[in-house]
Amino acid sequence: MSSIRKRVLVTGGAGFLGSHLGERLLSEGADVLCVDNYFTGRKDNVAHLLANPRFEAMRHDVCFPLYVEVDEIYNLACPASPIHYQFDPVQTTKTSVSGAINMLGLAKRLRAKIFQASTSEVYGDPSVHPQREEYRGNVNAIGPRACYDEGKRCAETLFFDYHRQHRLRIRVARIFNTYGPRMHPNDGRVVSNFIVQALKGEPITLYGDGTQTRAFCYVDDLIDGFVRLMAAPDEVTGPINLGNPVETTVAELAAKIIALTGSRSPIVRRPLPVDDPVQRCPDIDRAKTLLAWQPKIPLDQGLAKTIAYFDKLLTEQRQEPPATVKQLA
Numbered sequence: 568m569s570s571i572r573k574r575v576l577v578t579g580g581a582g583f584l585g586s587h588l589g590e591r592l593l594s595e596g597a598d599v600l601c602v603d604n605y606f607t608g609r610k611d612n613v614a615h616l617l618a619n620p621r622f623e624a625m626r627h628d629v630c631f632p633l634y635v636e637v638d639e640i641y642n643l644a645c646p647a648s649p650i651h652y653q654f655d656p657v658q659t660t661k662t663s664v665s666g667a668i669n670m671l672g673l674a675k676r677l678r679a680k681i682f683q684a685s686t687s688e689v690y691g692d693p694s695v696h697p698q699r700e701e702y703r704g705n706v707n708a709i710g711p712r713a714c715y716d717e718g719k720r721c722a723e724t725l726f727f728d729y730h731r732q733h734r735l736r737i738r739v740a741r742i743f744n745t746y747g748p749r750m751h752p753n754d755g756r757v758v759s760n761f762i763v764q765a766l767k768g769e770p771i772t773l774y775g776d777g778t779q780t781r782a783f784c785y786v787d788d789l790i791d792g793f794v795r796l797m798a799a800p801d802e803v804t805g806p807i808n809l810g811n812p813v814e815t816t817v818a819e820l821a822a823k824i825i826a827l828t829g830s831r832s833p834i835v836r837r838p839l840p841v842d843d844p845v846q847r848c849p850d851i852d853r854a855k856t857l858l859a860w861q862p863k864i865p866l867d868q869g870l871a872k873t874i875a876y877f878d879k880l881l882t883e884q885r886q887e888p889p890a891t892v893k894q895l896a
């Protein structure tokens with residue numbers, strides 16, 4: 568009997584997480600359809616996959632219906648950093664909500680399994696630590712981050728309603744801060760910010776007093792959690808926290824990056840942005856029990872790989888001829 572290859576749709580497939588997921592799925596023998604409108608994603612992120620006949624990239628905005636034939640859907644399309652999701656907040660909500668409706672409709676038609684990349688931001692500025700999945704959150708519905716937080720909350724609601732109403736097989740992951748190669752260099756996320764500033768020898772901007780904590784998960788660990796969740800029995804719908812429970816203060820992160828890059832950058836302080844949570848840390852007991860998953864890659868090791876990526880990227884950018892010379896060449 569010939570085995571049928573699994574066809575997997577990854578929306579937001581040219582983004583940071585989507586490109587790593589595509590790589591992982593290809594390595595497991597799946598056919599991968601990457602759908603992206605390239606708002607924050609880059610063709611460079613998937614350029615190395617294009618030669619693979621089992622990989623296909625398609626420009627499409629998930630706010631519009633999509634008609635393709637697949638067995639599984641990972642719905643990752645959505646700008647993920649405050650700079651990008653606040654650039655066009657109405658479009659951000661549309662992407663989360665209309666995007667979810669369109670992808671759930673597709674899954675319903677195909678009876679496909681569907682995964683939602685939700686976020687720890689559904690907990691808002693949390694009043695309990697660490698955050699367990701039962702915690703209902705503390706989100707400001709009218710603040711500048713609401714387009715993302717409430718969009719993602721509504722998407723979760725839609726996933727569970729499709730599950731209850733249409734018995735769709737769903738998987739909802741609440742992702743905490745993740746870092747690694749192919750993060751956007753100017754997205755204002757703390758890891759990429761600090762690394763780029765350190766490598767350029769520019770001042771490192773520390774918001775607040777630096778005692779706010781984050782829990783940073785290396786991308787390979789996270790993607791392993793995605794794949795395990797998708798492969799789990801159908802009763803494992805989530806929501807399920809995926810992240811690294813090791814808390815680090817933002818000041819400690821800056822110090823580590825300065826040490827690992829050997830940078831002489833000074834640290835400068837800036838006021839904390841509105842609604843920026845002071846503490847964020849996942850409780851991953853559910854993922855440990857249901858998926859036998861927990862992060863393995865220590866922060867120093869993940870940071871070293873990420874620094875190597877940004878170092879190469881910045882060197883390539885420095886070597887690029889100015890635009891006018893490039894046009895003449």
Ligand SMILES: NC(=O)c1ccc[n+]([C@@H]2O[C@H](COP(=O)([O-])OP(=O)(O)OC[C@H]3O[C@@H](n4cnc5c(N)ncnc54)[C@H](O)[C@@H]3O)[C@@H](O)[C@H]2O)c1
Pocket residue numbers: 578579580581582583584585602603604605606607608609627628629630642643644645646647648662666684685686687741742743744745746751
């Ligand atoms: N990286 C993290 O730490 C993190 C944390 C929590 C949740 N997430 C979620 O994971 C997903 C992927 O995040 P990421 O870090 O890879 O961000 P990213 O910005 O690199 O990737 C998102 C991708 O979605 C695409 N996109 C945006 N709007 C679209 C639309 N309307 N139609 C089609 N494509 C669209 C972008 O072009 C991009 O390629 C997002 O849904 C995000 O909310 C990420």
